[in-house]
Structure formats: C-alpha cells, structure tokens
Amino acid sequence: MENLLEVQHLTKTFTFGSVISRVKITAVDDISFHIKPAEIFALAGESGCGKSTTARIIMGFERATSGDIIHNGKKEAKNEKVWFTEGIQAIFQDPFATFNPLRTVERYFFETIQNYRLATSRSEAIERIDAKLRLVGLTYDDLAGKYPSEFSGGQLQRISIARALLTDPKLIIADEPVSMVDASLRMSIVNLFKRLRDEFGVSVLYITHDLATAYYVCDRIAIMFRGKIVEIGTVEQVLMAPKHPYTQLLRASIPEADPAHRWQGVIRLSDAEQEEYLRQGCRFAGRCPHVMDVCRQMTPPQFDVDGALVACHLYTKTPQSDEVLIASKG
Amino acid sequence: MKTFRDLLRDYRFALAFGVVCLLIAFSVLSLFSPYDPTRWGQVPRDLRPSAQHWLGTDSNGQDVFWNATFAVRNSLIIAVIAGIVSRIIAVIVGMVAGYRGGAWDRVLMFLSDSLLVIPLFLIIVMMAMLIRASLNLVTLGLLLAFFGWAWDARLIRSQILSLRERDFTQTAILCGTGTFRLVINEYMPYTMPLIFSTLINNMAWAIGLEITLAILGLLDMSIPTLGTMLYWAINYQAILLGRWWWVMTPITLSIMLFIALYWL
Amino acid sequence: MDATILRTERLQAFYVLDIYGKTKRIKAVNHIDLAIRENEIYGIAGESGCGKSTLLKTLAAAVEPPLRVIDGKVFYRINGAEVDVAALSAEEKRQLRMTYLAYVPQGSMSVLNPVRRIRDTYRDFIESHRDVRQKGEIFDLAREHLLELGLPPKILDAYPHQLSGGMRQRVTIALATLLKPRIIIGDEPTTALDVVVQRGVVQLLKDVQSRLRNTIVLVTHDMGVHANIADRIGIMYAGKIVEEAPAERIFRAPSHPYTRYLINSLPRFGDKTVRESVPGSPPSLANLPAGCPFHPRCPHAMDVCKQAVPEFTHVAPDHKVACWLVEGEGYGKSA
Numbered sequence: 001m002e003n004l005l006e007v008q009h010l011t012k013t014f015t016f017g018s019v020i021s022r023v024k025i026t027a028v029d030d031i032s033f034h035i036k037p038a039e040i041f042a043l044a045g046e047s048g049c050g051k052s053t054t055a056r057i058i059m060g061f062e063r064a065t066s067g068d069i070i071h072n073g074k075k076e077a078k079n080e081k082v083w084f085t086e087g088i089q090a091i092f093q094d095p096f097a098t099f100n101p102l103r104t105v106e107r108y109f110f111e112t113i114q115n116y117r118l119a120t121s122r123s124e125a126i127e128r129i130d131a132k133l134r135l136v137g138l139t140y141d142d143l144a145g146k147y148p149s150e151f152s153g154g155q156l157q158r159i160s161i162a163r164a165l166l167t168d169p170k171l172i173i174a175d176e177p178v179s180m181v182d183a184s185l186r187m188s189i190v191n192l193f194k195r196l197r198d199e200f201g202v203s204v205l206y207i208t209h210d211l212a213t214a215y216y217v218c219d220r221i222a223i224m225f226r227g228k229i230v231e232i233g234t235v236e237q238v239l240m241a242p243k244h245p246y247t248q249l250l251r252a253s254i255p256e257a258d259p260a261h262r263w264q265g266v267i268r269l270s271d272a273e274q275e276e277y278l279r280q281g282c283r284f285a286g287r288c289p290h291v292m293d294v295c296r297q298m299t300p301p302q303f304d305v306d307g308a309l310v311a312c313h314l315y316t317k318t319p320q321s322d323e324v325l326i327a328s329k330g
Numbered sequence: 331m332k333t334f335r336d337l338l339r340d341y342r343f344a345l346a347f348g349v350v351c352l353l354i355a356f357s358v359l360s361l362f363s364p365y366d367p368t369r370w371g372q373v374p375r376d377l378r379p380s381a382q383h384w385l386g387t388d389s390n391g392q393d394v395f396w397n398a399t400f401a402v403r404n405s406l407i408i409a410v411i412a413g414i415v416s417r418i419i420a421v422i423v424g425m426v427a428g429y430r431g432g433a434w435d436r437v438l439m440f441l442s443d444s445l446l447v448i449p450l451f452l453i454i455v456m457m458a459m460l461i462r463a464s465l466n467l468v469t470l471g472l473l474l475a476f477f478g479w480a481w482d483a484r485l486i487r488s489q490i491l492s493l494r495e496r497d498f499t500q501t502a503i504l505c506g507t508g509t510f511r512l513v514i515n516e517y518m519p520y521t522m523p524l525i526f527s528t529l530i531n532n533m534a535w536a537i538g539l540e541i542t543l544a545i546l547g548l549l550d551m552s553i554p555t556l557g558t559m560l561y562w563a564i565n566y567q568a569i570l571l572g573r574w575w576w577v578m579t580p581i582t583l584s585i586m587l588f589i590a591l592y593w594l
Numbered sequence: 595m596d597a598t599i600l601r602t603e604r605l606q607a608f609y610v611l612d613i614y615g616k617t618k619r620i621k622a623v624n625h626i627d628l629a630i631r632e633n634e635i636y637g638i639a640g641e642s643g644c645g646k647s648t649l650l651k652t653l654a655a656a657v658e659p660p661l662r663v664i665d666g667k668v669f670y671r672i673n674g675a676e677v678d679v680a681a682l683s684a685e686e687k688r689q690l691r692m693t694y695l696a697y698v699p700q701g702s703m704s705v706l707n708p709v710r711r712i713r714d715t716y717r718d719f720i721e722s723h724r725d726v727r728q729k730g731e732i733f734d735l736a737r738e739h740l741l742e743l744g745l746p747p748k749i750l751d752a753y754p755h756q757l758s759g760g761m762r763q764r765v766t767i768a769l770a771t772l773l774k775p776r777i778i779i780g781d782e783p784t785t786a787l788d789v790v791v792q793r794g795v796v797q798l799l800k801d802v803q804s805r806l807r808n809t810i811v812l813v814t815h816d817m818g819v820h821a822n823i824a825d826r827i828g829i830m831y832a833g834k835i836v837e838e839a840p841a842e843r844i845f846r847a848p849s850h851p852y853t854r855y856l857i858n859s860l861p862r863f864g865d866k867t868v869r870e871s872v873p874g875s876p877p878s879l880a881n882l883p884a885g886c887p888f889h890p891r892c893p894h895a896m897d898v899c900k901q902a903v904p905e906f907t908h909v910a911p912d913h914k915v916a917c918w919l920v921e922g923e924g925y926g927k928s929a
Contacts, residue, residue, distance in 0.1 A: 046788035047759075061500065090504055097497035102519035108505055111515075115506030152875045153642075163505070182641040183815055187859045187871035194868075209788060212818075216861035216869070240864060253793040255818030257860040259841045262822045263793060 010067035045224035089164035095156035154185035233308025346593035357403035411471025412536035416478035428490025445480035605666035622648035624833035637824030696770035713750035760791030832887035839913035
C-alpha cells in the first residue's frame with residue numbers, strides 16, 4: 001500500500017535579527033514520517049515544537065528550507081497549489097477565526113463548489129453541501145443566511161470540517177481542532193474523525209498538544225520536541241509505554257481526570273526556550289533525568305525499539321542488549 | 331438600511347446628513363436657474379437682497395442666489411470626482427501593496443511616501459498655473475485626486491497586511507479562491523468603513539484646496555464655484571463696500587459644507 | 595470543619611445591555627449560594643459561557659458596569675467577623691485587594707506591564723500596600739518570596755516578553771501571593787499553557803496553599819487540573835451551580851446528568867472505548883429556558899424539570915445536587 005503522504009528530511013530555518021546579530025532558529029529539523037491511507041496520525045508536542053510549521057509546509061503555505069514532501073508517490077513541486085491537486089484540506093484551531101465574521105458561512109461552501117467545479121447548478125450545489133453537512137450533524141437549512149457569530153464554537157468547527165469535506169479530500173490536516181472547543185463537546189468532533197476514517201477512508205494529520213485526546217482517536221503518533229521528532233510509533237507503543245525521557249515526562253505531566261492518580265514528584269521547568277533550540281547535541285539534555293555526556297555533544301539518531309523509533313542515546317545498540325543500558329540508568 | 335437608521339439616531343449625523351441633503355437640493359436647483367452662470371451683466375449690479383433677488387446681486391451682474399446654486403454644484407462635483415478617483419487609486423495601490431508584498435509593496439509605498447512628503451501645495455499651485463487654461467471642473471478634480479490618494483493607500487495597506495494573517499484568508503485560499511476575488515470578497519467589508527471615512531475627509535480637503543486655489547486666482551474664473559465666488563467678492567472688495575450678501579453667501583455655504591462633511 | 599471564609603447568598607449578577615433601545619439581560623450568575631472554607635482549594639468547573647468568570651469577578655468585588663449585582667450578597671470573613679462586601683468603601687476594598695484577596699486573571703500579560711521590568715511591577719505593588727522605607731527592603735522581600743517558591747530571582751531584572759508563558763504565569767502567581775492573602779482567586783491560570791508547564795504552575799499553587807494554609811478558588815474547564823488540585827469542586831452550568839462535592843465524589847459518583855456526561859466524556863489512557871459528549875449546545879445566558887437550565891439537553895428530563903428550578907438535595911454528607919431526579923433529603927438516596 002502506497003503512503004498517502006511522505007515527509008522526508010524536512011527542515012525549515014527562520015532567521016531573525018538584523019545584519020549585525022542574526023539568530024537562526026531551526027523550527028523544523030530534519031524530520032521524516034509517513035501517513036498511510038485511512039489512518040489518523042498525530043503530530044504532538046508542546047507549543048513551539050514546530051508542528052504547526054510542519055503543517056503549513058505540507059499545505060504549501062510555507063516553503064521548506066530543504067527536504068521533500070511526497071504525495072501519492074509524486075514529489076511536490078515548489079509552486080503547486082497542493083490542496084487543489086492532491087486532495088488535501090485543512091481545518092484550523094479557532095473556529096471563529098476560520099470564517100470571516102463579516103460574511104455568511106455558506107458563501108465559503110458555494111465558492112468551493114464553484115472553484116473546484118463540483119456542481120453545475122445551484123440546486124445541485126445545495127444538495128452536495130447538505131450531504132456533507134449531514135455528515136457532521138447539521139443541515140443546509142441550519143446554515144442558510146447565517147453569520148459565524150450566530151453559531152457556537154463546536155458547531156462552527158463542525159461546519160469547518162464539512163467545508164473541508166466538500167472536495168472529498170484524502171487527507172485532512174487538523175491543526176489543534178478541539179483545543180478551543182469545550183471539553184464537553186470535544187468528543188463529538190473527535191468521533192467524527194474516527195467515522196471519516198472508518199467509513200470514507202480519509203486520513204487525518206492530527207496536530208495537537210493534548211495527548212489524552214490523541215490517544216483516544218489516533219492510530220500512530222510522532223512526538224516533536226524543539227523541531228525534532230523524538231519518538232514515533234503506534235499510540236499504544238508511544239503513549240502507554242513511552243521510551244524517550246521527554247515522552248515520559250509529557251505522559252507523566254498530563255493531568256489524569258482521577259483524583260486517586262495525582263502527580264507525584266516535582267518537575268523542573270526550562271526557563272529559556274531559545275536556549276534549548278540552539279543547543280548542540282540532544283535538545284532535551286538540559287532537563288533530562290538520564291542525561292549522559294554523549295547527549296550534550298551528539299544529536300541522537302533514531303533507534304528502532306520494539307517497532308517504535310526513538311531518538312535517544314539511551315537506546316544505543318551496544319554489544320550488550322538495550323535492556324542492560326536502560327536498567328543501569330534506573 | 332438598519333445601520334443607516336441607527337446612524338440617524340446620533341444627532342450629529344442626522345444634522346450633518348440633513349445639511350448635506352439641503353446642499354445637494356440647493357445644487358440641484360441650479361438646473362432651474364433662469365440665469366446663465368457664465369455670462370455677466372445679466373442683472374443690475376450690487377443690489378441688496380430683495381424679493382426679486384433673494385440674495386442680492388454681485389458686481390459682475392449676476393444673481394447671487396442662483397450663482398450660488400451653481401457654485402455649490404460645481405464644488406461638490408469637484409469634490410466628488412477628486413474623492414472617488416483618489417479612493418479608487420488608493421484601494422488598488424493599498425490592496426496590491428498589502429497583499430502582494432515584496433517588490434510591489436516597496437515600489438508602491440515609495441511612490442506613496444514621495445507624494446506625502448513633497449509639498450503638495452506648491453506643486454498644485456505650479457501645475458495650476460501651467461495648465462490654467464484647461465483647468466475645468468473635471469481636470470481639477472483629477473488633479474486633486476492624483477495628489478490625494480497617498481495617505482489612504484497606506485492605511486488600506488496596513489489593514490490588508492493584518493487581514494492577510496488571519497485564518498480566514500487561509501480558508502478562502504483552501505476554497506480555491508483566486509487572489510483578486512479573495513481580496514474583494516474577504517477584505518472589502520473591512521476596508522469599506524475606512525474608505526468611506528477617508529472619502530469624506532478627502533472631499534473636504536478637495537473643496538478646501540479648490541477654494542484656496544480660486545482665491546489665489548489660479549482657476550478659470552468664469553466657472554462659478556464656491557472659491558471663485560469668493561475670489562470675485564474679494565477682488566471687488568465686497569467686504570469693504572459692505573456688500574455682505576456677496577461675501578457671506580459662499581462663506582456660509584462653505585462652512586456648512588465643511589461641518590456637515592466633518593460630522594458625517 | 596473549617597470555618598467559611600467566603601460566602602455568597604442567593605447571588606445574582608447580570609450584564610444589563612442596552613442595544614438599540616432593547617434591553618438584554620445576560621444572567622451570568624443566577625442564584626448562587628457558595629460557602630468556601632478556609633484552607634481548601636475549591637474548583638469551579640464548567641463550559642465556556644456558563645458564567646464562571648463573572649462569578650469570580652463578583653467574588654473579588656470587581657463588579658463594573660455593564661455587570662451589575664442584581665440581588666444577593668457576598669460575605670468575607672475578615673479576622674473572625676463576617677463582612678458584607680457591598681458595605682465596604684472603595685478604599686477599604688483596595689486595602690483588601692492583595693492583602694486579603696488576590697485575583698489572578700486569565701492571561702498573565704494583563705497583569706504585568708510590558709514596558710517595565712518585573713521588579714518595578716513588584717515594587718509598585720509592595721509600595722502601595724506596605725509602608726516600606728528602604729528600596730533595598732522591597733527587593734529583599736521580593737527575592738525571598740521568589741526563592742521560597744522555587745523561582746530564580748534573576749527574573750526580577752527581565753521584561754515580561756523575555757520570559758516564557760509559563761514563567762510569566764508563575765511570576766504573576768508569585769506577585770499575587772507576595773502579601774500572603776487569605777484568598778487567591780484564579781481565572782483559568784493554566785489555559786494556553788503547555789502540559790508540562792501547566793504541571794509546574796499547578797504544583798506552585800499547591801505549594802503556596804500548603805505553605806500559607808489559605809484558600810484558593812480556581813476556575814478552569816480542564817477537569818484534569820481539578821482532579822489534581824481541588825479538594826472540592828462546584829460544577830457550574832448556565833449561571834447556576836448544579837453540583838458540589840469533594841473531588842473524589844465528583845469523579846467517582848457524579849449525580850447530576852450534566853456532570854455524568856462531563857466525566858464520562860473525558861478521554862482516559864488505556865481506554866479506547868467510544869465516548870460521547872453532551873448532546874446539544876449550552877443555552878444562551880440571555881435566553882434561558884424555563885425551569886432547570888439543563889432540561890433541553892437532558893436525557894432524563896421530566897415535566898417538572900421544564901417548569902421549576904430544582905433546589906439542592908444532599909446525596910452524601912458533603913455532596914449536593916440540584917436535580918429533580920434526586921429525590922428527598924437524606925444520604926444514600928441517588929438517581
């Protein structure tokens with residue numbers, strides 16, 4: 001089965017500052033992953049880790065400094081309107097910003113149909129719009145003539161998904177789709193993604209910092225930290241048995257909705273994020289409880305540990321088995 | 331319409347709108363004028379206001395009242411031409427500079443800034459002197475328009491710059507909307523209020539400039555405008571001779587127009 | 595049982611708006627009776643738009659038009675005596691602020707002046723509440739406090755934009771607790787923060803509370819945070835508190851249908867079974883349904899629910915629910 005999307009050695013550097021003092025931040029540093037058809041793939045990490053930048057590059061809104069993005073076996077040319085040709089759509093974090101508050105919502109639907117030539121008459125267009133809206137639990141009559149401010153956040157996000165579905169995309173890039181939706185309404189939207197995968201074979205690139213929801217809905221997940229992918233595998237592997245120290249920290253820091261399992265121990269927070277970006281070697285070395293000398297000097301390559309890929313020197317294949325190395329670190 | 335009705339609740343807007351309507355009606359009256367505005371000596375000179383000549387007559391032998399209707403009409407025409415044409419230029423320049431960015435932006439803003447920096451008044455005066463012969467209403471309007479777009483182009487550009495970063499721009503792009511349609515459909519509702527307010531501003535500025543040019547004697551004096559009326563009045567020393575009706579008419583009308591435009 | 599330090603009695607606070615001649619009343623706080631105790635962390639949970647932030651404003655006596663207190667009272671217990679907040683003068687309220695009650699709003703940037711260094715903000719703060727002669731004393735006070743809380747004192751020299759979001763939030767909390775207030779009110783202190791940073795901030799709050807043995811009232815929609823820090827939780831819906839209980843009971847034995855939905859819809863690790871969220875959408879606070887505000891979305895709605903607002907019933911010693919499904923007084927009876 002061919003991969004729907006392949007990202008190979010993608011790098012994006014931003015330069016700040018004037019002629020005198022330039023600071024180069026590598027927002028995305030040599031990352032590679034792939035998404036299969038009918039799969040929900042999560043790109044997770046804290047804010048500033050580079051996941052949104054990656055999404056923008058995949059969609060064509062930003063240009064990568066180096067690396068390749070391959071859709072369905074074809075390399076992406078620099079100027080192509082990817083969403084147009086390759087059946088990719090996107091939904092954004094803030095449903096109220098996604099639509100122009102001064103225009104009615106349905107205008108976007110009609111425009112899409114017009115631009116992509118999906119219907120020949122107005123009634124056909126309405127039929128198609130209505131069909132997509134029903135998928136998300138709304139009807140065309142709910143929408144007609146209304147402005148974004150007349151809907152709730154959850155409803156608007158669903159409308160946004162319906163709009164993305166209009167062109168029958170094979171891949172939907174969802175940038176934090178539920179972080180601005182109330183906790184009580186999140187499940188309905190997230191369940192929708194599951195349905196899209198199961199019934200229509202649509203893949204979703206789910207970008208988030210909420211690992212609990214990611215566990216619930218995604219099949220595979222990649223954890224990003226300061227521009228690098230530190231761990232990648234199925235959600236069971238990565239979230240139930242995290243191997244990279246950062247993933248472990250992340251997993252342990254998620255507030256469990258269970259008073260019996262409160263956080264134990266105290267953690268150290270990093271004070272300056274920029275420092276970590278510019279660090280040589282492993283970027284997590286400053287906070288890692290298992291840090292070794294090699295970590296500060298050399299960026300760890302990815303090691304295959306039980307099917308998951310982990311970028312950590314702890315898992316260096318030494319003459320002895322991996323287990324011994326880990327055990328000795330406690 | 332709802333916004334309009336709500337606007338009318340504000341007493342200043344209502345008053346201003348009333349005055350503008352009055353002035354427009356006044357200028358429409360010019361169509362019914364029994365006198366030809368370009369000919370002199372049609373009526374006895376320097377008569378005080380009376381039942382026959384509501385605002386008296388001036389030293390050129392023209393009825394002040396009917397002359398004024400033409401004056402208001404012509405001044406408004408100049409203002410409207412100047413305002414609308416400069417809006418169009420400002421919108422095009424602002425949108426292209428804001429949305430395209432890069433080289434376009436730099437070139438256009440350079441042009442715009444140059445126009446802002448050079449002493450407009452001197453240039454206009456010079457140009458008026460050069461082409462005085464053919465400086466009728468329309469050309470004057472266009473001349474003023476040419477110098478009036480720079481400020482607003484920058485305003486519009488900065489608004490477009492910020493709108494470009496908003497999420498709905500990306501949504502529209504994903505919908506397949508082309509650049510031109512996107513700018514018109516998505517951004518116009520935001521820039522319309524800006525355009526309107528600067529239009530009014532611009533019109534007031536145009537009228538002011540016109541009056542100044544006229545008083546300096548740089549326009550075609552046979553065409554009655556608020557400015558030219560003042561010119562002749564001053565020229566004939568109406569103030570000194572106590573012919574207040576001649577002087578006060580254009581002045582009062584100008585003040586009304588300005589305040590009305592300002593309050594709008 | 596600890597004494598009550600903050601109490602409301604049938605509190606009603608509405609936003610009264612006059613739009614184009616029509617009066618709109620947004621019933622953000624609609625008949626709320628709260629009794630918050632000393633030495634506890636009380637969490638208020640609810641969706642956005644349910645009125646939580648408004649409730650905090652009334653608790654902090656920061657009520658400004660168009661928000662008006664229509665009815666009811668708020669009482670503070672100061673030095674053993676109960677004081678009606680409405681009876682306090684503006685100057686007295688100012689004195690209380692920060693020394694008795696500290697308010698940490700959402701978004702630290704609204705507290706820290708972006709064009710001044712942190713230490714200047716601290717100095718303004720201390721000077722307006724304490725009679726301190728020496729400049730050195732102020733910095734000593736600030737530095738000591740920061741060290742106590744485990745924050746590096748060098749941040750005093752920084753500008754707010756130089757610090758990360760998490761650090762700013764912790765600095766704001768340190769500022770709020772500088773004068774050892776008896777009550778700290780926090781409005782979504784950890785929203786928009788990363789998971790790891792959130793943990794740090796929550797830890798800080800817990801640390802402060804255990805040190806000062808004061809009260810923290812925390813508003814957030816994140817149930818996970820409540821689970822980790824709150825002693826008691828009040829669930830708010832459409833301007834009313836619909837359930838109030840110790841944290842364990844809210845998560846283990848929720849009574850109100852809305853709470854049940856809320857708890858059941860939280861994703862948990864290790865469990866991929868399908869979860870459902872609450873059907874429908876929250877009501878507009880300007881247009882509340884008659885009777886129980888939840889009845890349009892409630893699967894167990896009965897006739898009485900549509901007509902009358904339920905009062906609180908106790909289902910356990912410290913656990914009360916406002917729901918017609920829960921009948922009668924006494925413990926042990928639940929739907």
